[in-house]
Amino acid sequence: MRARVFVTLKPSVFDPQGRTIADALHSLGYASVADVRQGKYFELDLATTEVATAKQLAAEVADKVLANPVIESYRVEVVAEPTAPVGAELAPPGGRS
């Protein structure tokens, strides 16, 4: 199984990078981008076929290492072995050169 872990600063914690990115987007004319929060993304390849086990394992390592619970929260998604690299759906039409 593959687990995807998304780590972001808690909503109560100011994110200076996200704010700066939002300001940059506003200066480019994207007024409708109300706010940006920057975070981290992890892919874990797990030697298990059980969704529940995979979720539990990913949450455990997120708690212990990937996120700092003082300032960050995380979200876990578990997917079967992807055929295309994760993130490919983010590539612009025609793919990246």
Next chain:
Amino acid sequence: MKFGVVVFPGSNCDEDALRAARDVFGQDAEYIWHKDTDLKGADVVVLPGGFAHGDYLRTGAMARFSPIMAGVRAHAERGGPVIGICNGFQILLESGLLPGAMLRNRGLKYRCEHVYLRVEQIDTPFTCAAKQGAVLRIPIGHGEGNYYAPPDVLERIVKNRQVVLRYTDPKGRVDEDWNPNGSVSGIAGICSEARNVVGLMPHPERACEALLGGEDGRVIFESVLEWFRSAEAVALQPVRSATLQASDR
């Protein structure tokens, strides 16, 4: 008295710390590699500045798992003095030896300059030779020194008098314009509940010689020397009274 300066891969203020302890203050001082497991008899442990383990994941996040940290934790739990400077402070936060966490500087810039600090507490091993309210001019150099603690934790550390140093203006007044990184409540340094573990973002080891632009950092080192002198004096007391009692009989 012996200083142990822990060296992580990526530490870069270890030499400055060793030089201050050994050459400026004439103390025994030794490097301790992060993969070592014992502190080589160090009385004071210094976690120096730098970029331990490349600051991968988060500043200090990987260093927390270095083998030496078990020894540092045990030393701290015995009441031994531990000081974390800059990256060392970040490591203490990630290890849970001090409360809170670091965020990117408010202005996103790496700040490398002299700042003014007010000494808030003088009952720690690293500030006991300072005057309450003294203003120190000491350099900083960091990109992630924006100290954060959730409201309940902040309330607790303020109530327990764990805020040891605050960023101020040159006259010692807390002023957001003189806060270089956006730290909550202007916090530049804190101590543990037991007060023997201290973390600070500014670099006292870079401010111990006039040639380097100032000597205000000396008081941090002088404090720990003073702290051991008074501890020795206290330790001698019971011995003396025991001797007296023995001779009385």
